[in-house]
Amino acid sequence: MAASLSMSMFVVLLCVSTMAAHAARLPPGASPLVTACTTVPFPRLCVQDLGHRLLDIQTVVASASDHGAAIAGAPGQVDFKSLVAVAMEAATEAGAVASTVFEGKLPGFNNSVPDFKKCLDNCTVTMASAMKKIHGATAAMKAGANDVAKTLAVRAINDVSSCTFSCRELTGDMEVILEHSLVQFQKMMRIAVAFITKMKDALPPPPQPLP
Numbered sequence: 292m293a294a295s296l297s298m299s300m301f302v303v304l305l306c307v308s309t310m311a312a313h314a315a316r317l318p319p320g321a322s323p324l325v326t327a328c329t330t331v332p333f334p335r336l337c338v339q340d341l342g343h344r345l346l347d348i349q350t351v352v353a354s355a356s357d358h359g360a361a362i363a364g365a366p367g368q369v370d371f372k373s374l375v376a377v378a379m380e381a382a383t384e385a386g387a388v389a390s391t392v393f394e395g396k397l398p399g400f401n402n403s404v405p406d407f408k409k410c411l412d413n414c415t416v417t418m419a420s421a422m423k424k425i426h427g428a429t430a431a432m433k434a435g436a437n438d439v440a441k442t443l444a445v446r447a448i449n450d451v452s453s454c455t456f457s458c459r460e461l462t463g464d465m466e467v468i469l470e471h472s473l474v475q476f477q478k479m480m481r482i483a484v485a486f487i488t489k490m491k492d493a494l495p496p497p498p499q500p501l502p
Contacts (some may be wrong), residue, residue: 327374331485333478337378340479344377371490372432375483379429379444382479386422386451388472392465393418407465413457421450425480432487441487448480 324345328337393415424447431440455473458466 410458
């Protein structure tokens with residue numbers, strides 16, 4: 292158990308140590324998270340949801356280090372890679388709620404009702420596909436394949452958008468649950484895609500050949 296915890300801490304610290312390569316400078320006194328979130332879709336959601344997730348991770352990192360660490364970058368900086376990671380984490384959680392419904396694991400989802408059946412038939416496979424794509428996008432980000440991650444993330448958004456359309460006629464509790472989870476998924480993935488794009492834009496220019 293101790294060895295496992297030690298390895299987990301090592302992995303977190305290793306991720307933090309590599310974040311400087313993906314950081315962008317901000318004006319002195321600016322809040323890195325707020326400044327970054329104002330440049331992507333759904334800025335209020337970005338600040339509210341990503342902020343507490345980054346704080347939770349930072350607490351773990353600080354507890355394993357005598358000096359602590361800034362998960363969102365050094366003062367005056369913002370780390371897009373960490374923001375992409377937590378946005379995808381939030382999307383995964385929202386998608387898991389919808390998947391639970393579509394897999395028939397949530398009591399009250401009566402697939403004999405025509406509107407429910409249509410939603411279920413169209414979304415069971417589609418949602419599973421979207422979840423695989425987001426897991427693939429997460430793996431691609433860890434491997435540094437940002438273009439692949441962005442492509443998979445956009446495809447996952449399209450999958451869930453199609454599913455949302457299929458379930459538009461639902462009513463009652465199921466409508467509330469699915470609408471929230473599906474919309475939340477799409478919003479967080481759009482935020483993630485925006486930050487992936489910024490990572491690409493923030494890359495330093497290639498070195499010039501020697502004369």
